[in-house]
Amino acid sequence: MPRVLSDERRDLVKAIADFCRRECGTKEQRDKLTANGQEQHNQRLYEKMAALGWLSIAVPEEYDGAGRGMVDLCLFLQGTAYGRAPISGFGTTVIAAAAYEKFGTEQQKRVVLQGVTRGRVEAISMSEPGAGSDVGALTCRADRAAGGYLLNGQKTWCSNAHFADHILLVARTGQGDSKHQGLTQFMVPTDAEGLRIRGIDTMGGKDVNDLYFTDCFIPDSAVVGAPGQGWSQLMAGLNLERMILAALMLGVAQRAFDDTLQYVRQREQFGRPIGSFQTLKHRIADMATELECARLLLDDVAAAIDAEPDRMFAREASMAKLKCTELAKHVTLEGMQMMGGYGYATEYGMEALLRQTVVSTVYGGTSEIQRDIIGRTYGL
The missing domain is CATH 2.40.110.10 (Butyryl-CoA Dehydrogenase, subunit A, domain 2)
Structure with a gap:
């Protein structure tokens, strides 16, 4: 991974990875936290993250948050998605909290933004x-x-x-x-x-x-x-919503890729690992390349938003959402195909990743809507 991170951000990424491995790193742990996959959010785990200060990463300091920007938020989202942490309430909470921060009364801000720091959920x-x-x-x-x-x-x-x-x-x-x-x-x-x-x-x-x-x-x-x-207020929050979805799905896509890579290295047929066959080797190479392209795009847009937080990045945020969600769906489908029957089995988890990614191209604005937005920015 060619990304260059500051020491502080590198420590954040490592801490999130360590936490996820410890708290939800096995299927048995995740099943217990999610009622065997039926619940997408575990409040106890969520509040543990709140106590570590991670949920308030983008909350302004005057409301007890860390006051960080889009780059740090995307790192947290990718890390928790990769670690398969069941905290589905976080995405909608951040989107709602940003609207209250921009347009809410002081009382609304204190209720919601300080609630985020304690692990409360908003819809x-x-x-x-x-x-x-x-x-x-x-x-x-x-x-x-x-x-x-x-x-x-x-x-x-x-x-x-x-x-x-x-x-x-x-x-x-x-x-x-x-x-x-x-x-x-x-x-x-x-x-x-x-x-x-x-x-x-x-x-x-x-x-x-x-x-x-x-x-x-x-x-x-x-x-x-x-x-x-309400309409103009909604439009002001589109950068954030699309970037949240893009970051989450990039994390899922990387997890699906890594799980697939591990499988094709270990699984043997005809006397050798199946990953050594050219047809799979080239598909792995293509997915790895696309993941790096998506990561560079997301990182670049996140940095641009941090540099100009009041500017609308309609084209770039839509590109990030479109690229990362469609890529995540592609990678999980490829992973399922390469893993054969094991990709379909709940034991291995690829089918759960696939279910996450399929819907991501629909909510938050479908891929067709994102393409339409991008086209309009070119005067079409």
Whole structure:
């Protein structure tokens, strides 16, 4: 790995790797932490990481965080994904926390950002049954009521809502000349009266939820940012969301590659290791090259964001998300093929990595949406 890291960052990477090997390094440990793979988040492990200061790596110092940037956040995400740490709540928590940091009231910031340092989880909800990639088509409403708003409607595919403290909700508060006008963000407690959370069974286990709002009252103090400005606030957070997904999937891809490499070195057929056959050797070489290309891209974009944190890197962040998620899916599929029946067996873990990567090309903006965004930045 040609990456050059400072001593401090090298120590962080090593500490994360050591922690993951110790706490969740075996299948038996992971099965115990995840109810045999059905749960994607273990709160006890998560809080151990909080105590080490890792969860607050990107939280500003005035809210008890480390005040680090995108490069360090990506290192943490890659390391925990590679180590297969079951902390799925972290990604949505960081995305939501960044929105509160930029647009929230001081009280909202203290509740959420200081909560991150203690290992609390946050969720964010945009998608609806009729509004996925087209977020502007959402219909979940927040209508004015005495002292606040009444929420009515349905949301779907909301990750981690079943164990989060709050949901950063995007709802319609009005209409305008554009479908993107009249959207507002709200801080909704997950125990609010009138909110029902129902899990959705998926091939990845218990991770996402439907949300049903029936005259769910939230006070004026729950508005995040300016009413009617939800769309522009969402756009301001896209760099972060795409980089989080890219970093996570690059970590998974590297783990799948390393596991595959170990297998083809050890597995013998026709009197020699199967990795010595040219057809597999060349596929390994291609994957290794693509992984390095993806790593260089991610590192470069992360460094650029740290240098200009207020600038939108729509093209570059979309490129990173597209490249890393599609590559992770490719590497895990290749790993399964090279491992044959063992790749399909739960004992070896490749099938679990594959399940993680397939959905990554869908959530956070599909690969098709990322390509469309990239194309538009070239005036197409």
